[in-house]
Amino acid sequence: MEDREIKDLEKALEQIWEVARGFGLDPYPVRFELVPATVMYEIGSYALPGRYSHWTFGKAYHRMKTMYDFGLSKIYEVVINTNPSYGFLMETNSPVQNKLVIAHVLGHVDFFKNNAYFSRTNRRMVETVSAHSGRMSEYEFRHGRKTVERLLDAVLSVEEHIDPNFFIRREEPTSPREDALRKAAKPPGRYDDLWDIGKPAESASPAAEDERPRGDRLPEKDLLYYIMRNSPSLEDWQRDVMAMVREEMEYFVPQMQTKILNEGWASFWHARIMRELDLPDDELLEFADLHSGVVSPHKGQLNPYYLGYKILEDIERRWDSAEGAGPGGGRAKLFEVREVENDVSFLRNYLTEGLCEELDLYVYELVDEEEWTVTEKRWQKVRDQLVSNMTNFGFPYIVVADGDYNRNRELYLKHQYEGAELDTAYARKVLEHVHTLWGRPVHLETVVDDDAVRLHYNGEEHEED
Amino acid sequence: MSNESNISGAVQRNDWSLQRKGIIDQERHKERVKEAIRKNLGSIVSNEAIILSDGRRTVKVPIRSLDEYKFRFDHRKRKHVGTGDGKTKVGDVIAREGQGQPGQGQGPAGQGGGAEYYEAEVNIDEIAALIFEDLQLPFLEEKAKKAIPAKTTRFNEIRRTGVFSNLDKRRMIMENIKRHARAGGSARFGQVRKEDLRFKSWEDDNRYESNAVVLALMDVSGSMGEFKKYIARSFFFWMVRFLRTKYDNVEIVFISHHTEAREVTEEQFFTQGESGGTVVSSAYQLALEVIRERFRPADWNVYPFHFSDGDNYYSDNEEAVRLADELIRTCNLFGYGEIGEEGGGGYRRSSGALLSIFNDRLKQKDRFIGVRIDDKEDVYPALKQFFGRRGVEA
Numbered sequence: 001m002e003d004r005e006i007k008d009l010e011k012a013l014e015q016i017w018e019v020a021r022g023f024g025l026d027p028y029p030v031r032f033e034l035v036p037a038t039v040m041y042e043i044g045s046y047a048l049p050g051r052y053s054h055w056t057f058g059k060a061y062h063r064m065k066t067m068y069d070f071g072l073s074k075i076y077e078v079v080i081n082t083n084p085s086y087g088f089l090m091e092t093n094s095p096v097q098n099k100l101v102i103a104h105v106l107g108h109v110d111f112f113k114n115n116a117y118f119s120r121t122n123r124r125m126v127e128t129v130s131a132h133s134g135r136m137s138e139y140e141f142r143h144g145r146k147t148v149e150r151l152l153d154a155v156l157s158v159e160e161h162i163d164p165n166f167f168i169r170r171e172e173p174t175s176p177r178e179d180a181l182r183k184a185a186k187p188p189g190r191y192d193d194l195w196d197i198g199k200p201a202e203s204a205s206p207a208a209e210d211e212r213p214r215g216d217r218l219p220e221k222d223l224l225y226y227i228m229r230n231s232p233s234l235e236d237w238q239r240d241v242m243a244m245v246r247e248e249m250e251y252f253v254p255q256m257q258t259k260i261l262n263e264g265w266a267s268f269w270h271a272r273i274m275r276e277l278d279l280p281d282d283e284l285l286e287f288a289d290l291h292s293g294v295v296s297p298h299k300g301q302l303n304p305y306y307l308g309y310k311i312l313e314d315i316e317r318r319w320d321s322a323e324g325a326g327p328g329g330g331r332a333k334l335f336e337v338r339e340v341e342n343d344v345s346f347l348r349n350y351l352t353e354g355l356c357e358e359l360d361l362y363v364y365e366l367v368d369e370e371e372w373t374v375t376e377k378r379w380q381k382v383r384d385q386l387v388s389n390m391t392n393f394g395f396p397y398i399v400v401a402d403g404d405y406n407r408n409r410e411l412y413l414k415h416q417y418e419g420a421e422l423d424t425a426y427a428r429k430v431l432e433h434v435h436t437l438w439g440r441p442v443h444l445e446t447v448v449d450d451d452a453v454r455l456h457y458n459g460e461e462h463e464e465d
Numbered sequence: 466m467s468n469e470s471n472i473s474g475a476v477q478r479n480d481w482s483l484q485r486k487g488i489i490d491q492e493r494h495k496e497r498v499k500e501a502i503r504k505n506l507g508s509i510v511s512n513e514a515i516i517l518s519d520g521r522r523t524v525k526v527p528i529r530s531l532d533e534y535k536f537r538f539d540h541r542k543r544k545h546v547g548t549g550d551g552k553t554k555v556g557d558v559i560a561r562e563g564q565g566q567p568g569q570g571q572g573p574a575g576q577g578g579g580a581e582y583y584e585a586e587v588n589i590d591e592i593a594a595l596i597f598e599d600l601q602l603p604f605l606e607e608k609a610k611k612a613i614p615a616k617t618t619r620f621n622e623i624r625r626t627g628v629f630s631n632l633d634k635r636r637m638i639m640e641n642i643k644r645h646a647r648a649g650g651s652a653r654f655g656q657v658r659k660e661d662l663r664f665k666s667w668e669d670d671n672r673y674e675s676n677a678v679v680l681a682l683m684d685v686s687g688s689m690g691e692f693k694k695y696i697a698r699s700f701f702f703w704m705v706r707f708l709r710t711k712y713d714n715v716e717i718v719f720i721s722h723h724t725e726a727r728e729v730t731e732e733q734f735f736t737q738g739e740s741g742g743t744v745v746s747s748a749y750q751l752a753l754e755v756i757r758e759r760f761r762p763a764d765w766n767v768y769p770f771h772f773s774d775g776d777n778y779y780s781d782n783e784e785a786v787r788l789a790d791e792l793i794r795t796c797n798l799f800g801y802g803e804i805g806e807e808g809g810g811g812y813r814r815s816s817g818a819l820l821s822i823f824n825d826r827l828k829q830k831d832r833f834i835g836v837r838i839d840d841k842e843d844v845y846p847a848l849k850q851f852f853g854r855r856g857v858e859a
Contacts, residue, residue, distance in 0.1 A: 009476050033477040042487035050486075055497050056533055058490030065487075089476070149493075157534050297548040300559050306548070360549035364559055366541050372560040374553055375544070386546045396536045421539045429534035 005095065006034075012099050012277070019276045020106045024335065025269060027109035028123075029084040032102060040090050041065045043078045047252065051129045052136035052244070054152050077101040081112040081255070083123035096279070096286045103273040107266030110338075115262075117254040117342050120167055125251050132244040139237050151238055154433035155224070155245045160395045162246055163222035164253040219399035219414065223434075224249070226400045232409050233439025242437070256393040257342045264308015265338055267295050271309075297359065302386075310359060311350050312337070343390050351386070353379045361386070388418065396422055401445070411438045415446035422446050424455065431457040498585045501528045503595060510596060510848070511841035515589060516699045525584045596845070597707050600852035602677055602715075604797040604832065605766055620665045627664025636663040677766040677797075678716040679708055680755065682748045684773035686723040687740035693804040697772040698735060699844050700802060704770065705731070707852065718755055722748035724778075728755065745777045745819060749788035753795070762795050770800040770851065775818035785819065786826045789833075798832050800851045805839040 013032065020027070035043075043049050045060035067073045076097055080086040087105035089098050112118050122128055140148045220226045228234070228242040255262070274287050295309045315337060316330035337346065355361075356379035363376035363385045376382060391397070402412035411434065415422055427444060434442045434457075441458040456463040502509060505528055509515065514524040547559065623633060638654055641661040646652040681704070683697050708715045719734035720726055723741040726748040752769050760767055769792055777785060793799045803820040820835050827833055836847045 006476055006478075013476060031477060033479065035479075035481060038487065039481045039484055042484065045487060053486070053490050053493065055490060055493040058487065058492065058494035059531075061487035062491045062494060158536070160535065297550075299550060300547045302546060302548060360551045360553050361546060362549060362553050362555075363544050363546055365544045366562060369541075370562050371558045372562065374549075374555055374557045374559060377553070377555050382546060385544050389544075389546060396538060398536055415536075420544075421542045423537050423539045426532075426534050426537055429532075430536050433534065 008095060009098055012095075013102055015277060016099065016102050016106065016273055019273045020103070020110075020269070022276075023269070023272060024331070025106060025110040026114060027085070027106050028082075028113050030087050030105060030109055031084055032087045032089060032105075034089050034091050036091050037068060038065065040075055040078060040088060041068060043080075043088055044075050048080060048125060048129050048248075050126060050133055051248070052133040052152075053140075054149065054156070056156065077105055079105045079108045080126065081109070081118070081121060081123070081251075082126055083113075085109045085112065086126075094286065096283045097290065099277065099279075100270050100274060100287060100290055103270035104266045106273070107269035108262060110269070111258070111262050111265050114339055115254070115258060115342075116340055117164075117257055121254060122247075122251055125248075128251075129248060132248065135240065135244065139241065143237065148241070150436070151241055152245070154436040155242050157430045157433035158223050158227075158398075158437075159245055159249050160256075160393070161221070161223035161398055162225065162249050162253065163220075164250070164257065166222060166225070166250070218403070219401050221397070221399050222246075223398060223400060223413070226403065227411075227434070227437050230403050231438050234437065238437075253393070254342075257344075259393075260304040260308040260311075260343045260390075261338070261341055261346045262308070263305045264310075264312050267291075267305050267309040268312045268334075271295075307359070308346075310355060311346065314352065314355055315350055343393075344387055347383060347390065348387050351383045356382055388420075391418075396420070398444075405443060406441075408440070410441040410443065413442065413444045415444065417447040421448055424448060424453075428455060428457065428462050431455060431462070435459055497531060498528065498587075501531050502526075502585065502587060502592065506592075506596060507842045507845045509587070509592060510703060510845040511696070511699045513695075515592065516695070516702050523586050523588050525586055528585045531585065593703075593706055593710060596703065596848070597711060600707055600711070600848065602708075602712070602766065602768065602797075602852065605677065606797065618667050618669060620667045622666040622668070624664050624666045625660075625662065627666055629664075631665045631667075633663045633665050637661050676714060676716075676764060677712065677768065678718060678756075678760045679704070680718045680720060680752050680767070680769040681705075681734065682720045682722065682726075682752060682769060682771040683734065684723070684743055684745070684748075684771075685721045685737060685739040686743040686776070688743065688774055688776045689804075692806075693774050694738070696804045696838050696841065696844060697802070699841075700772060700838075700847060701735070701770075703844075703848055704851075707848075716760070720748055720751055720755075722751070726751040743773065743777050744781045745771075745773060746781050746784040746788050749785065749792055753788065753791060756795055767796040768798050768800070769796055770802070772802045772804060773819060774805070775803040775820055777819050782819070782822055786822060789823060790828050793827070793829050793832050796832070798834065798851075801833070801835045802847055802851075803835065803837050805837060 041061055041064045045064050046057050051057070064073075064075070068075075074090075076090060076093060078088040080088075085105075087102065087109075089101055093101065112121070136148065224242055224246040228239050228246065231239070234242070271291055274291070279287060295303070295306045297303060297306050312334060316334055318330070319333035320328075320330035322329055337350070341349065361379070361382045362374045363382055364372050364374045367373040367375070376385070397416040397418070399414050399416060400411065401414040403409070405412035413434070424446075427446070431442050431444055441456065443457075444455045446453055446455070454465055456465075509526050509528075512524075512526045514526055541562075549557075549559075553559075620631075623636060637657065640663060641657055642652050642654055644658070644661060645655060681701050683701065685694075689697070705717060708717060717731070719729050719731055721729050721734055721737060721739070722743075722745070723739050724744040724747065728751065729737065748771065749769075756762065756765075756767055789799065789801075801820065801823060803818060820837055823833065823835050824830075834850055836843075836850050838844065838847055
């Protein structure tokens with residue numbers, strides 16, 4: 001890109017900021033950077049720059065880059081939720097594309113900053129993952145690359161199974177000894193043990209933690225946390241790897257919970273901002289073309305940009321015309337929605353009959369093992385199905401039901417069945433991975449064809465009953 | 466607002482040229498693919514995409530073990546939500562199973578159907594290298610005559626003089642930079658002088674190899690259906706490839722037979738379909754003649770390999786066994802592959818089929834290998850059995 005174009009872009013950037021602030025958007029500061037395609041795809045496939053190494057990232061990178069090389073798909077932007085945030089623009093974007101992307105990114109960053117589900121998000125995540133990456137390569141150096149890779153294969157197979165609401169849970173019950181220590185509340189000194197001279201040795205057994213995992217916190221949704229804390233077989237460095245993966249997942253979960261709302265929000269604002277920019281005719285045309293490409297229905301699928309965008313527009317219209325609200329009422333409502341909702345509540349609260357009809361939403365399923373057929377058009381049913389599919393960001397809800405199953409420290413997992421069956425072939429493979437982490441027999445209870453089924457894996461063979 | 470002061474109005478551009486992470490992890494992924502290919506050679510060897518590759522160098526083959534396993538819902542048993550064009554009604558069929566199901570853009574869990582697997586792009590030469598790693602012509606003997614040297618050239622030396630086509634540019638540049646550095650200046654590349662030039666030089670490397678001839682015999686009678694022909698073809702595909710890559714002078718003679726046998730060209734051998742009954746002895750008779758006339762065992766290592774469904778005329782069995790015994794006497798190794806019905810795994814024909822007759826009645830079995838193939842995946846083991854390490858003199 002030539003310097004003149006950069007100058008133009010910087011001018012546009014200033015203007016876009018002004019318009020965005022005028023609308024009441026309140027993003028973190030953003031550092032925009034132009035990068036070549038390879039870097040774009042690299043950041044895109046890792047979701048954050050500088051993360052640890054694993055072949056699955058390489059696979060994603062290869063896939064994205066190949067698609068790009070063959071002209072099948074293209075990422076326009078990548079945005080990183082930190083403070084300050086980062087917006088990456090592709091070098092080869094046209095000026096209009098870049099303006100649209102900048103406006104879109106400001107929408108995302110405003111959302112990151114103000115949506116409640118991000119209130120706990122680590123805003124220095126780039127530094128955190130880079131520290132993780134350093135530790136990971138140290139483990140690779142110490143224990144061997146293949147060893148770490150096998151462990152990561154296992155951890156990543158259950159990485160989504162964390163509890164996003166972990167922070168609002170009650171305190172971990174502590175042992176009396178820890179309580180006593182806390183009460184003492186004296187900063188520990190180097191010579192503290194002096195005071196213990198002459199005292200009878202504290203009997204370790206009653207106070208020491210029971211080695212067996214306690215049952216009082218079960219069922220536990222956070223598989224990573226539970227296994228990391230209670231696995232009978234993991235070494236410290238392995239628990240540390242689990243903790244790192246878990247921490248990174250904690251960062252990503254809010255994004256997974258708000259995909260539709262977040263994309264809708266960013267698309268809504270890029271459209272509003274771009275309209276204020278006084279673009280020349282040819283740019284306006286290009287923008288209209290781009291915008292309609294972003295927020296268009298994909299037949300037979302759900303485009304989150306489209307769905308979110310439509311619902312937000314509908315909200316604005318409805319609240320603008322609401323009695324006693326007057327103009328501006330819609331805007332105010334929108335800002336409330338962006339603050340308190342996630343995808344599930346957003347859809348449940350604001351997907352109306354009219355929208356379902358306008359978007360022609362329907363439920364479809366496989367009939368007679370052969371034909372994907374539309375089976376439901378009633379809007380409440382459609383909405384409920386959509387909400388149910390988004391629950392737990394689309395993943396089956398699995399909990400630890402027992403960490404001492406058979407009185408033998410076996411791990412008993414339970415799938416909270418709500419009408420959708422597991423892919424049991426995959427589940428068996430995941431059980432093998434879980435066994436790698438737990439080190440003792442593992443079990444999974446689920447439902448197949450309306451019957452309770454238990455899958456067992458003891459490290460050598462699979463059983464089912 | 467304090468934020469405003471933080472916003473840098475500049476669009477940055479940094480130098481990312483040292484950024485290699487994606488590429489490094491892509492290598493890790495490639496390694497996994499290779500590993501998976503090694504583990505799945507059995508199914509890859511008989512993959513249509515490769516056998517019918519028609520000279521393409523890379524093909525796509527499905528590899529199951531590269532999936533990223535997660536707890537996920539059974540895509541086929543689940544209800545999905547989609548958007549239509551405004552006129553969708555209950556009962557509309559929006560797609561058929563197997564013709565690319567409608568994807569759904571929600572959540573990473575819903576990306577795949579049950580039968581989804583990773584398709585790896587593989588280079589046929591790389592696969593071949595993996596397969597041929599442990600294969601060789603067994604019982605290879607040094608024959609008196611015509612041991613033709615297999616000449617290879619190895620570049621293994623660097624000299625200051627030589628032919629310019631063999632100029633080692635990299636070394637030349639290094640020498641040039643060193644010279645400049647020595648001369649007190651900075652280490653840079655400039656004005657090339659004669660003393661900078663470095664040339665690669667070579668040595669001839671003569672390996673002596675014994676003569677060998679492989680007779681590929683294939684049953685093309687009416688009872689050889691699509692599947693059976695495919696199996697025979699894939700075996701010979703790899704065999705021919707293997708012989709051509711590993712041995713510089715192996716002759717291959719192609720003989721196809723039904724009730725009569727004839728010598729055919731390679732192309733005919735791989736494309737021809739015939740019909741009619743099966744008289745195995747005709748092929749053996751022709752093979753023996755070819756050996757007698759052109760490849761005398763005193764001078765040649767001889768390897769006949771025969772593929773058939775074993776459905777020989779009953780009256781011919783006696784003769785077939787006699788000639789097979791004769792073949793074994795004249796040859797280094799006689800291989801016979803019997804192809805069963807597709808998926809006929811556990812099923813064995815008790816009598817009548819040639820393989821069991823060979824097993825019962827052949828006099829010298831130490832240089833006879835008979836295998837049965839019921840499944841595509843059996844091709845690779847058959848290759849390994851025919852060309853496994855055997856009879857290697859210490």
